[in-house]
Amino acid sequence: MISLEEFKRSFKVALWFMFLTFPLLVIKVNPIERTVLWKWENMAFVGIGAFILSVLIRAFFIQKERSRNSSKNKRRFGYIGDEPLVQFILREPKYLYPLSGGVLIFALLFPALFDTYQTNIMTTALMYVVLGLGLNIVVGLAGLLDLGYVAFYLVGAYSYALLNYHFDIGFWMALPIGAMLAALFGIVLGFPVLRLRGDYLAIVTLGFGEIIRLVMENWNAFSHGPSGISNIPRPGFFGMDLSLDSAILYIYYLVVALVIITIFVVNRLQDSRLGRAWIALREDEIACQAMGIDKTKTKLTAFALGATWAGLVGVIFAAKTTFINPASFTFLESAIILSIVVLGGMGSILGVIFGALVLILLPEYLRVFSEYRMLAFGGILVVMMVFRPQGLIANVRRTYQFKKSTKGGDS
Amino acid sequence: MGEQILNVTGLSMHFGGIHAVDQVDLDINQGEIVALIGPNGAGKTTFFNCLTGIYNPTFGDITLHRSGKKPARLNGLKPNQVTTKGMARTFQNIRLFHNMTVLENVMIGRHCRTSSFIAGAIFRTKHNRREENEIIEKSYSILEKVGLEKYVNDHASNLSYGAQRRLEIARALATDPFLLLLDEPAAGMNPQETKQLDELICRIRDDGLAILLIEHDMKLVMSISDRIFVMDYGKKIAQGTPLEVRENPAVIKAYLGE
Ligand SMILES: Nc1ncnc2c1ncn2[C@@H]1O[C@H](COP(=O)(O)OP(=O)(O)OP(=O)(O)O)[C@@H](O)[C@H]1O
Ligand SMILES: [Mg+2]
16 A cells, blocks of 8 residues: 555655746746746646656656565465456456456447447547557566556657558558567667666656657647647448447447457467566566576567557557547556556456546546546546555466376466 | 586676776686685676676686587677577566566566567467467476466466565566576575575576576585685686685685785
8 A cells, every 4th residue: 555655755756846846847037028037837737747757757666666575565464355256257267258358348348338439448448448458568567657648649649640641651560660660669768778677667667758749749740730730531341431439430340359359369478488587587687588488589579569559559549530630649648558557457457447447438428627637537536545555466487287197278 | 517608708897997897707608507706796696797798808718618619709799699599588676577477577588588579569470379389388397397387367466575576587587598697585585485496497407508606605505506606896806616715715715805
């Protein structure tokens, strides 16, 4: 549990940030009219933002530490308290298969049961599920705190928008290209931060995310600047142009398929040689290298694989909204995706899915709060971290269970 | 005694003004148990860290001689490259992956001898599944060898201290080394565990591996080592058979003071 002490520290961090950014963000001097505008609301934003970020980072370290010590805790407190019902269900194919079948049928029938507006919101939520699962590879499995994940999302979206604008490349071509470009960016951005850990890594990745957005905002010739790119075509259906309603439906099913693929892939990665290397790297870098694991390669693979999903979703995002500009890719976006992972439960696939649905759907249905969204967001975060620091669904890592008689086979 | 497999000449590691390792020469032959001893802070662990690529030595050469291959210089290689070349180590302060099971810890050791990557993980090809099974079988047989097979599915952190040290050895063995570097493997062990360790080290040697061992337990060192190197204040002060070293005045002085 995050102690009061930790919150006090986060609070102090927020106060510091408010103080430091005061001259820049609060005082707006208008030299022509010779007036001074006091933008106090900016101060509130900085304060709340810094506080949320600080709590998020603390939560990351607590969960990381917790996963490191979870086995010790088990011994001390016994299994019962530690293994939640969900984990039990996940372990039992008897319950798991019918349950996931039910969820799948519900997902497939969703557009028939609800109207277009709801379907659209659900599509957004599912896109965040994929983003969360992608970031989960970097943050949850490899233990690298990445605050600039939105950069790869941007790369995906702009790949499609620009390739389409200049070369008339279609959605289905752009999808793999966007994913690959994002992966490439993951590697390029991963290189300089290989040596960094913890807070330092977080700050530098945050910087990268902002730099890429600022480049897009200012490099008019390349990216059309803040006004963005419009008239991006929706995905075509075997060459046919779809009506708006059917396009929404089409994108919805596309995203559902992507979610299924993502879950499948992330699940398999977790149980593989590569997944083990990530977990080992998270637990002890030096021991990991001494056991012959190439730290560089393993970390860069995590960055690249995480970025791939952001690239894919970026392309879909561009196709869904038909208009993109840099304002869609602010740091807030990274913070939301990270919250999805941390609130859901780092490393836990189901947790991330729940986290995305809660964090994206709740604000949509609580539109009344829209003005105070940040505040509500921070509030939820704080309450969660007090009562469930391990996330909605704590990650109890599935371990390989050796059985002498049966040769191999996964548990 | 077999041919020389590792040759260290003039190895020095300076941290600012501290000469943690100063002009140390050492060599190891095939199938030999060599001990590196010395008082606390003598620079033994630092010497290991230089050999295994955790530090890049300030001066000196580390050369690997493998039969049928050209001598290879190890200076400046990364730890994982050194391990891939066939030198595996354990740590003085145990560094297991605590949240992984005993078997999984050993499976990590197989990493550098296996190859399946992203595509293999996602599609679980036949090759990948076979490799995965081989990793498991081999890891289990190593656990049997060090006598930890009954804890196969336990978390590493739940093992006793002595068992954790043996798991470190198992994990290092999984990398298929020809030279095993053990940093105080008997620390924290009771006499019975130490005796088992003694047997284990001899068994590993009998399998054809060479062993370089840092140890404070003199009884263990004297009974199993073929040769002993003694360090003090970063310098090598003596070398020889256990008998020679025991009689060496410089060694006695280093251990007992003036
Ligand atoms: N990274 C470092 N930076 C500065 N000094 C170091 C560093 N690593 C080791 N030293 C110094 O080098 C000297 C040798 O340390 P080392 O750990 O190698 O000793 P040791 O022989 O293994 O001792 P012990 O028997 O207690 O394990 C010590 O004085 C230590 O303070
Ligand atoms: Mg030492």
